[in-house]
Amino acid sequence: MKRPHLGKSERDVKNAPRTRSTPLADIIRIEHIARYDGQPVTLQGWLQLKTGKGKLQFLRVRDGTGVIQAVIFQGSVTPELLEAAKRLPLESSLVVTGVVKADPRAPGIPGGYELGVTDLQVVQESAEYPIGPKEHGVEFLMDNxxxxxxxxxxxxxxxxxxxxxxxxxxxxxxxxxxxxxxxxxxxxxxxxxxxxxxxxxxxxxxxxxxxxxxxxxxxxxxxxxxxxxxxxxxxxxxxxxxxxxxxxxxxxxxxxxxxxxxxxxxxxxxxxxxxxxxxxxxxxxxxxxxxxxxxxxxxxxxxRISYDDAVAMINAAAARGVTVPPNDEPLPAIAWGDDFGAPAETFVASQxxxxxxxxxxxxxxxxxxxxxxxxxxxxxxxxxxxxxxxxxxxxxxxxxxxxxxxxxxxxxxxxxxxxxxxxxxxxxxxxxxxxxxxxxxxxxxxxxxxxxxxxxxxxxxxxxxxxxxx
RNA sequence: UCCUCGGUAGCUCAAUUGGCUGAGCAAGCGGCUGUUAACCGCAAGGUUGGAGGUUCGAGUCCUCCCCGAGGAGCCA
Structure with a gap:
């Protein structure tokens, strides 16, 4: 289905043609969510995280400017839409419309607001997303x-x-x-x-x-x-x-x-x-x-400290047996003319x-x-x-x-x-x-x-x- | 280049002295109207980085190789 309003800015979307029977709200960015308390809005983004309790689904949606929790109640949307939301894979791209509501329980960035969903369109159902909401190792994260x-x-x-x-x-x-x-x-x-x-x-x-x-x-x-x-x-x-x-x-x-x-x-x-x-x-x-x-x-x-004074400072500390983070190794003494190693640099800066x-x-x-x-x-x-x-x-x-x-x-x-x-x-x-x-x-x-x-x-x-x- | 540590399920990890590879999460199925990395149940998931060796038997011990991490040196 053609969506001519996709990609429009907040400024020009009001003049965009509407192709749906249900009126779509203005497309806004999550970083501006506080301006729209109580109003219907549309967000374009991705499903970051999902939790649910049966007929009540919480979709955490991010749009590049922030993160907001979108809430789907049974009855506020069609049964088909609720079912689709329940099985929506993480990182699926979507367009979601709902009413902004201040709620201190709502997580997100900036947080404190949630979206009571009235309509949800899946742009693409994501393939199984490799990065889960759990710990990952450096190699895996860098590969991804x-x-x-x-x-x-x-x-x-x-x-x-x-x-x-x-x-x-x-x-x-x-x-x-x-x-x-x-x-x-x-x-x-x-x-x-x-x-x-x-x-x-x-x-x-x-x-x-x-x-x-x-x-x-x-x-x-x-x-x-x-x-x-x-x-x-x-x-x-x-x-x-x-x-x-x-x-x-x-x-x-x-x-x-x-x-x-x-x-x-x-x-x-x-x-x-x-x-x-x-x-x-x-x-x-x-x-x-x-x-x-x-x-x-x-x-x-x-x-400002001269190299001469820095060397003296380092050697005095080394003589006292000072250790430096991150490994708490003893600070080595240096001779005038040596370049500073990482521990010496860290020590001088820490003073x-x-x-x-x-x-x-x-x-x-x-x-x-x-x-x-x-x-x-x-x-x-x-x-x-x-x-x-x-x-x-x-x-x-x-x-x-x-x-x-x-x-x-x-x-x-x-x-x-x-x-x-x-x-x-x-x-x-x-x-x-x-x-x-x-x-x-x-x-x-x-x-x-x-x-x-x-x-x-x-x-x-x-x-x-x-x-x-x- | 050198030193140290590591590589087991998609991910994070466990596996006693060398003795049947095991959990959690994700993915699949079922349930749940206020969840915050939800929870409960079912089912599924393996060439233990590669090659060779020792052994009745190797994830585990030995040799070599590959890959990764942290550090040194050098620098911003």
């Missing part, structure tokens, strides 16, 4: 990721992620940053360190970008302040709850900007992202059982109630392009931002080398081919200026704000070591 996304938790995460990304873009757009997209196919290792995915560019080797930063550094000389926002690729054999092979990153870059200026931008930026998300996605965070009191404190300024900057890392453990500190060349003008609660590094940033000779020496020292970086060196020859930038990892930020224990849930279809499908 295309279906798992429908569950409440995953739905909430998708919505929070979208808001976080919008906040990331809005703040930059509103503060004079110009979006300039950077290439994904690149001719060589941008930073020369991490493993890249290689592909074939008409017979020449090409690599999937692991950062847009070097291109950003060209773009600031055109537009002053820029950012790129896109997927990046790391072929490392990393197999932890914090790593993806393909992840999204926002990378702002600013001309005439020193490290100290950069940190002020970063703390304003992260504060905005967190506070906007708290305000606009409170329901989703509640569904995720996120304790938001820690997030509420994420307001600039953030504490503060908001994200903390660790600045002036040893140059030897950072990328070649970071500006050395004047008078102390063994450290560079870099800063990482560590998220609280063990979520680790969410930002890596630095002031970039602006002198062509210093940059050339660094490229040689790292054994990188000068020819591949000729254009990058050129930037320092035509009106060079101090400039700085950072990269913020979208998925780690989503994991942190949502309070997730694994990064695989922060993106619809994660690409991980051993996981390319679905």
């Amino acid at each position: 990721r295309h279906l798992w996304l429908r569950s409440n938790r995953q739905w909430a995460i998708l919505r929070v992620r979208a808001t976080i990304i919008k906040a990331m873009r809005d703040w930059l757009d509103d503060n004079g940053f110009i979006l300039v997209d950077t290439p994904i196919l690149t001719p060589s290792a941008a930073e020369g360190t991490t493993t890249l995915f290689q592909t074939d560019f008409h017979g020449e080797p090409a690599f999937l970008a692991q950062t847009g930063q070097l291109y950003n550094e060209a773009n600031i000389f055109a537009v002053g302040k820029t950012y790129c926002f896109g997927p990046t690729f790391r072929a490392e054999k990393s197999k932890t709850r914090r790593h993806l092979q393909e992840f999204w990153m926002v990378e702002p870059e600013i001309a005439f900007c020193k490290l100290e200026d950069l940190l002020e931008i970063e703390e304003q930026y992260v504060s905005y992202i967190v506070q906007i998300t708290l305000a606009e996605r409170a329901n989703e965070l509640k569904l995720l059982e996120r304790d938001t009191t820690a997030l509420a404190k994420v307001i600039a300024p953030f504490p 503060f109630d908001r994200p903390v900057f660790v600045h002036h890392y040893p140059s030897a453990i950072k990328a070649f392009y970071m500006e050395p500190e004047p008078g102390r060349a063994e450290v560079c003008r870099s800063a990482d931002l560590l998220a609280p609660e063990g979520y680790g590094e969410i930002i890596g940033g630095s002031e970039r080398m602006s002198d062509p000779d210093v940059l050339l020496a660094a490229i040689d020292r790292h054994g990188l081919p000068r020819q591949a970086y000729a254009w990058y060196i050129d930037l320092r020859r035509y009106g060079s200026a101090p400039h700085s930038g950072f990269g913020l990892g979208v998925e780690r930020t989503v994991a942190w704000i949502c309070g997730l224990d694994h990064i695989r849930e922060t993106i619809a279809f994660p690409r991980m070591l051993n996981r390319l499908n679905p």
Whole structure:
């Protein structure tokens, strides 16, 4: 049967032709259910869960914006319809019409309202749905990721992620940053360190970008302040709850900007992202059982600690036998010059109630392009931002080398081919200026704000070591 | 790449010293007018990841392989 009103928005549905003998109500979205208390409405969605007591059936229906309990009483619909509802498989698609009624017993999102069903149309009777309302293992859920996304938790995460990304873009757009997209196919290792995915560019080797930063550094000389926002690729054999092979990153870059200026931008930026998300996605965070009191404190300024002081802090704690979550292993001491392991990072972050900057890392453990500190060349003008609660590094940033000779020496020292970086060196020859930038990892930020224990849930279809499908 | 743990019904798990593979849920059938992962009853569901070996006998022990999970290193 033709249903010309399907897919119409709430705004235009009133003018849509009606083809049924019984008048259909306006098609609305569940997130707006409270506006329609006492009124007849029509919902388009899927059967998420079903319980029943014989001649009384409870259908939990979700429509992508929320979940509501639809109640079917014997007598309020035809016996055939009641019988059809009783045997309707989970995840069947349906169009249901009924009267909205406030009821504190009604579960759902937002909840508190139920639909007294007067009509029900099955669009498609679902095949047996593999994901039940019971516990499932990680492997099974990941194999069924295309279906798992429908569950409440995953739905909430998708919505929070979208808001976080919008906040990331809005703040930059509103503060004079110009979006300039950077290439994904690149001719060589941008930073020369991490493993890249290689592909074939008409017979020449090409690599999937692991950062847009070097291109950003060209773009600031055109537009002053820029950012790129896109997927990046790391072929490392990393197999932890914090790593993806393909992840999204926002990378702002600013001309005439020193490290100290950069940190002020970063703390304003992260504060905005967190506070906007708290305000606009409170329901989703509640569904995720996120304790938001820690997030509420994420307001600039953030504490700053030098690498030197962080090492001292770590070693003092290690000497006291401090242990760190999640495994309560003893915090190992480190030598000056070592990079922080996950326990050290977690410990340092745990000493503060908001994200903390660790600045002036040893140059030897950072990328070649970071500006050395004047008078102390063994450290560079870099800063990482560590998220609280063990979520680790969410930002890596630095002031970039602006002198062509210093940059050339660094490229040689790292054994990188000068020819591949000729254009990058050129930037320092035509009106060079101090400039700085950072990269913020979208998925780690989503994991942190949502309070997730694994990064695989922060993106619809994660690409991980051993996981390319679905 | 390395370390640790795991793979038994569609799903989540159990199976004593090596001794007839067993539950719950889902799916099927029947019942139930306020259920919240409902409940009650009936019936059904198995090449125990794969190959080889030890043994009277292997889900269990040994070897190799495959797959997955957590962690290390590295990073956002």
